[in-house]
Amino acid sequence: MLGKFLENFFHKNVLGKWEKQGVGYDNEVDIRYIVAYLDSFETKGVVYYPSSGLDVNDIHYVNEKKIPAIKVGMPNVFIHSDALDYYTNNYRCQLRFPVYEWIEGFEWSDGGNKRIYVEHYNRNGLDTDFWYIYFKCFCNEIILKSFLKSSIKVDLIFCPVDGITSGMGAGDLCENVPTLFYPLLSKNLGIKYIITDQSSDNLSGLSEYFSQWISNFNKLEKKFKITKTDVENISSSTNEIYLNYSNFNLFSWGTGFFIKELI
Amino acid sequence: MQKDFIEKYNNLPVYNRNIYRRNYYSDYNPRFWTIDSKYVLKNITGSIQQLDFFWQAILFSFLSKSIYRCSPENYQYCLDYFWMRHDVDIRFIYRNKLQFFLDFEFLKIDKLSNLNTVCYSYENLNKYVSWLLDIVDDLNKKCCITDLPSRILSGEKDNLFMEEFSTEVNSLSNRFLKQFLKALKDVR
Numbered sequence: 028m029l030g031k032f033l034e035n036f037f038h039k040n041v042l043g044k045w046e047k048q049g050v051g052y053d054n055e056v057d058i059r060y061i062v063a064y065l066d067s068f069e070t071k072g073v074v075y076y077p078s079s080g081l082d083v084n085d086i087h088y089v090n091e092k093k094i095p096a097i098k099v100g101m102p103n104v105f106i107h108s109d110a111l112d113y114y115t116n117n118y119r120c121q122l123r124f125p126v127y128e129w130i131e132g133f134e135w136s137d138g139g140n141k142r143i144y145v146e147h148y149n150r151n152g153l154d155t156d157f158w159y160i161y162f163k164c165f166c167n168e169i170i171l172k173s174f175l176k177s178s179i180k181v182d183l184i185f186c187p188v189d190g191i192t193s194g195m196g197a198g199d200l201c202e203n204v205p206t207l208f209y210p211l212l213s214k215n216l217g218i219k220y221i222i223t224d225q226s227s228d229n230l231s232g233l234s235e236y237f238s239q240w241i242s243n244f245n246k247l248e249k250k251f252k253i254t255k256t257d258v259e260n261i262s263s264s265t266n267e268i269y270l271n272y273s274n275f276n277l278f279s280w281g282t283g284f285f286i287k288e289l290i
Numbered sequence: 291m292q293k294d295f296i297e298k299y300n301n302l303p304v305y306n307r308n309i310y311r312r313n314y315y316s317d318y319n320p321r322f323w324t325i326d327s328k329y330v331l332k333n334i335t336g337s338i339q340q341l342d343f344f345w346q347a348i349l350f351s352f353l354s355k356s357i358y359r360c361s362p363e364n365y366q367y368c369l370d371y372f373w374m375r376h377d378v379d380i381r382f383i384y385r386n387k388l389q390f391f392l393d394f395e396f397l398k399i400d401k402l403s404n405l406n407t408v409c410y411s412y413e414n415l416n417k418y419v420s421w422l423l424d425i426v427d428d429l430n431k432k433c434c435i436t437d438l439p440s441r442i443l444s445g446e447k448d449n450l451f452m453e454e455f456s457t458e459v460n461s462l463s464n465r466f467l468k469q470f471l472k473a474l475k476d477v478r
Contacts, residue, residue, distance in 0.1 A: 087366050092435040125362035152363030152436070 029073075029104060029158070030066035032177035034058065036143060036162075037135075061133055061145065068158065072102030075174070076185045077167035077206060079107035081118045085185040086159065087126075089222065096268055096286050097220045099182050101155055106181075108162035108170045110200050112140045118161065125151055140164040166201030168247060171212065175248045180217035184209050187224055187284050202243040207233075210261050211244065211253055213289040221287040226269075227262040265289060296376050299347055303329070325391075327398035331405075338410050342418075345411065349422045352388050352454060354380040357429075359451055361441035367433040388454040389463035396462065411462055419469045423477065439474045446471065 037058050076085050083105075088094065090101045107118075122129070132146040142163040149156045162170055174181055186206040207230050209221055237255055245251045271283035303324055325344070334340045357365050357380075372378045396407045411418075430438040445451030455467040 087370075090435075093367075125358050126366045150363060152361055152441075 028066065028177060028179040029068055029070060030062035030064065032173055032179045033065060033143075033145065033160070034062045035173040035176050056133060065145075065158070068104075070104050072099040072182045073104040073106065073180060074099075074102045074183045074185055075170070075181045076105065076107045077170070078109050078186065079161070080109050080111070081113050081115070081121070083107075083118050083121045083159075084187070086122065086157070089183060089185055094222075094270075094286070096270075096288075097183065097222075099219065101150075101153070102182065103155065103157040104160070105157060106160045106162075106170065108165045108167050110164060110166045112164050116142075116144065116161075118159075119146075122146075122148055122159065127151065130156065168201050168204055168243070171204065171247050174216055175212075182217065182219050184218055184221040184223075187222055202246055203240070204243050204247065205233075205236075205240055207261070208240060208244055208258065210265050210287060210289055211257060212247075215248070218289050220289065222284055223287065224284050226267060226285055227265050227287065230258065230261060295343065295346055296378055298343055299350065300378060302347065327395040327402065330395065330407075331399050331402055334405065338405055338407070341405075341407055341410060342414070345414075345418050346421060348388055348391050349418060350380070350425070353422060353425060355454070356442050356445055356451060357438070359448060360445045361434070361436065361438060363436055364429070364434040364438060364441070367435065368429055371429065371433040388466075389456045389461070392462040392466065393456050393458075408462060412465070415466055415469055418466065419473050422470065423473050426474070427477065437478065439478045443471065443474050443478065 074085050074089050076082070079085075086105050089097070089099075091097060091099055092101070119129075128149040128151055130147040130149055132144065134145070135143045140163070142161075144159070144161040144163070146159045146161075147156060148159060184206065186209075206221070206223060207225060207227060209218065210227065212218060234255075237258055241253055241255065241258065244253055266288040268286045268288070269283060270286065325347075330341070330344050354368075357368050369380060372380045392411070396411060399405055399407045426438055426442065455461075455463040458464055
């Protein structure tokens with residue numbers, strides 16, 4: 028599934044011509060090889076971090092040992108995206124020795140700002156590995172569409188600093204779907220948990236934006252036809268746990284957050 | 291951990307050097323302290339009890355190195371824990387090995403003064419072991435995902451870990467090692 032998910036981005040030249048770089052960034056590698064390679068990988072938990080920037084705190088902290096309330100073991104696929112151009116690939120500085128060991132990586136560019144990084148790491152001391160896939164200069168909504176197309180299951184959404192509710196920071200670049208709406212994707216994507224700084228109760232004060240957001244949401248998938256009532260019911264159909272600074276203080280930004288349990 | 295220890299620890303003299311050169315992507319520069327017998331001597335003014343701080347500092351540095359080597363799965367969490375709770379970056383470590391400081395610099399101090407740091411240290415070994423063990427225990431309870439005492443004990447099979455200590459059985463570093471390992475086994 029993971030390979031199929033990635034393959035979506037190369038279908039029919041949807042995203043233009045892609046320049047490829049391969050194993051260890053030395054050799055060109057056929058996308059078909061990567062697709063087959065990733066499809067052979069046994070996923071044990073997929074985490075998606077929309078508007079991640081270069082933050083990798085999900086890789087550090089989103090696991091059952093650190094957050095017992097989430098029953099996802101030790102996820103081994105982390106998918107990130109951000110519409111803004113963070114000019115560097117400095118996430119690599121945060122995935123560093125001795126905690127992590129880089130195994131291999133692949134990278135594609137459209138010749139412009141768009142980049143797809145696919146990196147394979149080992150967690151030292153635990154003898155487990157994981158894939159980190161970063162879509163640089165991609166709207167989150169593109170990634171959501173690709174999830175829906177590939178039938179990949181996303182166990183957890185990590186959006187801990189989603190203060191910009193309406194746009195995820197991308198302004199007019201994307202047809203924005205706020206993460207507060209993501210519980211509506213739980214059945215389609217298999218989302219079990221959302222870790223966020225915003226309670227679903229916040230929706231009640233944002234009704235003036237609903238019509239635009241609903242319209243954007245329904246564009247993610249042809250069969251989607253959500254209504255205002257569906258949005259208003261999000262809060263009552265979501266079990267939320269709030270963890271504050273004093274009982275979980277290891278996120279680097281040091282604030283409290285909600286865990287939304289969806290299934 | 292005492293606030294005054296943290297403040298003094300953060301203000302120890304340092305120079306920058308990138309010890310993580312093996313990691314191509316690393317971009318940060320941990321600091322190394324350049325403390326020697328002259329520095330200690332100059333800063334122990336009036337009371338031998340002030341030696342306790344230097345013991346604690348070298349042990350704190352040793353703990354950071356031990357987690358780095360023996361328990362990489364907990365290293366990020368320990369870094370964050372100290373940074374968030376105590377404003378300490380535990381990547382800062384001593385330039386020299388623990389044994390060099392304990393077994394050589396202390397002897398030098400005693401030659402240069404009438405402080406008897408070696409005797410004082412032997413008498414207070416239990417106190418230092420307890421101090422370090424309390425930190426290990428705190429980390430284990432508050433932030434680690436595997437049993438930290440067990441992981442540090444695995445250092446017995448790690449040459450780099452064992453090289454921190456002299457093999458001379460009566461040396462200060464070796465005596466400390468034995469007591470520390472025993473204490474770790476007891477709490478495990």
